[in-house]
Amino acid sequence: MSEKVLMKGNEAFAEAVIRGGVRFYFGYPITPQSEIPEFMSRELPKRGGRFLQAESELGAINMAYGCGAAGGQCFISSSSPGIALMQEGMSFLCGAEVPVTLLNVSRGGPGIGSIQPGQADYNQVTRGGGNGDYRIPVFAPASIQEAVDILYEAPSIADRYRNPVMVLADGLMGQMMEPVMLPEEKHAFTSEEISTAKPWAISGSKKGTRSVVKSLRLQPEVLEEHVEHLFEKYAVMEKELERVECEGLEDAEVVFVAFGTMARLAREAMELLEARGIKAGLIRPISLWPYPYSAFDRISPRTKAVVSVELSMGQMLQDINLGVKDRVPVRLIHRVGGMLPTSIEVVEKTMKILEEVR
Amino acid sequence: MATTKLFFAGSGGQGVLTMGQMLTYAAMYADMNATWLPSYGPEMRGGTANCTVVISPDKPVSCPLIYEADDVVVMNLPSLTKFESLVKPGGNLFVNSSLIDQKPTRDDINVYYVPANDIAMKLGNARTANVVMLGALVSVAPVVPVEMIYKIMEKTFSGRKAHLLDINKQAFHAWKG
Numbered sequence: 133m134s135e136k137v138l139m140k141g142n143e144a145f146a147e148a149v150i151r152g153g154v155r156f157y158f159g160y161p162i163t164p165q166s167e168i169p170e171f172m173s174r175e176l177p178k179r180g181g182r183f184l185q186a187e188s189e190l191g192a193i194n195m196a197y198g199c200g201a202a203g204g205q206c207f208i209s210s211s212s213p214g215i216a217l218m219q220e221g222m223s224f225l226c227g228a229e230v231p232v233t234l235l236n237v238s239r240g241g242p243g244i245g246s247i248q249p250g251q252a253d254y255n256q257v258t259r260g261g262g263n264g265d266y267r268i269p270v271f272a273p274a275s276i277q278e279a280v281d282i283l284y285e286a287p288s289i290a291d292r293y294r295n296p297v298m299v300l301a302d303g304l305m306g307q308m309m310e311p312v313m314l315p316e317e318k319h320a321f322t323s324e325e326i327s328t329a330k331p332w333a334i335s336g337s338k339k340g341t342r343s344v345v346k347s348l349r350l351q352p353e354v355l356e357e358h359v360e361h362l363f364e365k366y367a368v369m370e371k372e373l374e375r376v377e378c379e380g381l382e383d384a385e386v387v388f389v390a391f392g393t394m395a396r397l398a399r400e401a402m403e404l405l406e407a408r409g410i411k412a413g414l415i416r417p418i419s420l421w422p423y424p425y426s427a428f429d430r431i432s433p434r435t436k437a438v439v440s441v442e443l444s445m446g447q448m449l450q451d452i453n454l455g456v457k458d459r460v461p462v463r464l465i466h467r468v469g470g471m472l473p474t475s476i477e478v479v480e481k482t483m484k485i486l487e488e489v490r
Numbered sequence: 491m492a493t494t495k496l497f498f499a500g501s502g503g504q505g506v507l508t509m510g511q512m513l514t515y516a517a518m519y520a521d522m523n524a525t526w527l528p529s530y531g532p533e534m535r536g537g538t539a540n541c542t543v544v545i546s547p548d549k550p551v552s553c554p555l556i557y558e559a560d561d562v563v564v565m566n567l568p569s570l571t572k573f574e575s576l577v578k579p580g581g582n583l584f585v586n587s588s589l590i591d592q593k594p595t596r597d598d599i600n601v602y603y604v605p606a607n608d609i610a611m612k613l614g615n616a617r618t619a620n621v622v623m624l625g626a627l628v629s630v631a632p633v634v635p636v637e638m639i640y641k642i643m644e645k646t647f648s649g650r651k652a653h654l655l656d657i658n659k660q661a662f663h664a665w666k667g
Contacts (some may be wrong), residue, residue, distance in 0.1 A: 474557035
């Protein structure tokens with residue numbers, strides 16, 4: 133049993149993927165996640181891996197594409213505008229079915245925006261900014277421990293489905309420190325083991341068979357068949373990867389929906405509301421795709437409003453509405469630009485919303 | 491025991507972030523839950539620095555962000571002006587009176603004047619001012635056991651830094667209220 137250690141989010145994220153079997157990292161520094169390339173440049177060479185600082189984010193994702201195609205366990209991280217630059221590569225990774233673990237420590241936008249925390253990448257990460265029909269599972273942890281547990285598991289999820297997996301944290305989680313328990317280090321594939329562990333990979337197999345990893349399929353019939361195959365896989369992922377945490381839905385007058393740091397803020401707002409005699413519940417989507425729509429069926433008939441608490445102009449509202457299906461009024465409490473609401477601000481705005489819908 | 495929210499502010503180089511970190515380590519060693527959240531931005535020497543620490547003895551910390559604090563430490567004048575309002579009514583404000591010659595305007599809080607830099611100079615190491623202040627804070631508001639502060643000091647000041655352990659322990663107890 134390992135003991136608790138106090139770690140900065142970014143360093144804990146990096147340690148977690150190494151323990152999860154990752155041995156290759158390609159990155160380009162960007163605040164608020166620059167501690168990750170720094171940590172990787174120091175740690176990976178010591179642990180039998182390789183660190184490479186790319187010339188740009190575009191370089192990094194394409195290096196991961198090559199490394200992943202060759203069967204390497206690889207990880208890349210960036211923050212919002214850097215993730216935007218990587219969108220083309222993500223579409224290619226999905227088309228060629230190359231498993232890579234991705235981490236977005238998000239900040240304010242649009243454009244180069246600010247370096248303070250934001251959640252306005254919701255549409256970018258759940259809908260995807262690359263071309264073509266593809267899906268990437270996205271997990272949004274709310275504590276450093278949860279992020280560590282998910283990042284530890286992410287490389288094996290990516291391998292299982294031969295698809296990239298994204299973890300979405302916000303800048304605040306990257307910068308804060310919290311005690312964590314680090315999991316036991318998994319066995320990392322050696323280059324000799326890759327040809328058996330990943331028979332599809334371009335690993336220099338001596339079996340006499342050719343491995344082809346590509347997203348180009350010029351014949352329409354072939355591409356159609358391939359896209360249908362991808363979506364059969366995504367249907368399985370939708371069943372197997374949905375994760376959500378619900379609290380106090382039974383008798384809630386108001387239900388918050390929030391992910392990441394905002395879920396922790398909503399949890400404190402619940403405590404403050406309870407002291408004012410108002411029962412509040414929480415739906416915390418941990419997987420943003422697949423989105424836990426069915427959790428909204430558990431909302432009580434006594435609930436008067438569903439309130440999304442977001443660091444965006446309400447990008448999650450579309451998914452919430454798909455879950456709520458017009459059964460309860462849906463409202464938004466938000467701050468943007470790197471500004472953060474306080475729990476008391478959420479309480480006051482919730483009181484106003486309740487007055488309005490009563 | 492209830493959750494304690496603490497806030498530390500000063501200028502870069504005053505050891506403000508370290509004060510918060512020491513407390514967070516001590517809380518972890520005492521099997522409590524804790525979060526440490528620094529301000530971050532385009533950093534520069536002499537710029538402002540602050541951090542928020544939330545300690546919860548029994549349950550996980552629900553929120554690392556705060557809207558009011560039980561205890562606030564201000565190490566320089568701009569921090570006093572900016573963060574006096576953050577102290578919750580009945581809470582504690584610790585003022586580094588070596589560098590701050592103004593008094594807080596509020597009368598609904600407890601104010602402790604700690605001449606942290608003067609005490610540290612007298613001890614012979616000006617860089618222990620933050621530990622003097624941390625000692626004052628923990629003596630007024632015992633949020634973590636003193637032995638756990640010793641434990642993090644012993645881990646920090648070991649090897650090549652071992653000679654600094656004694657003076658830091660002295661600094662921790664140097665303020666006598």
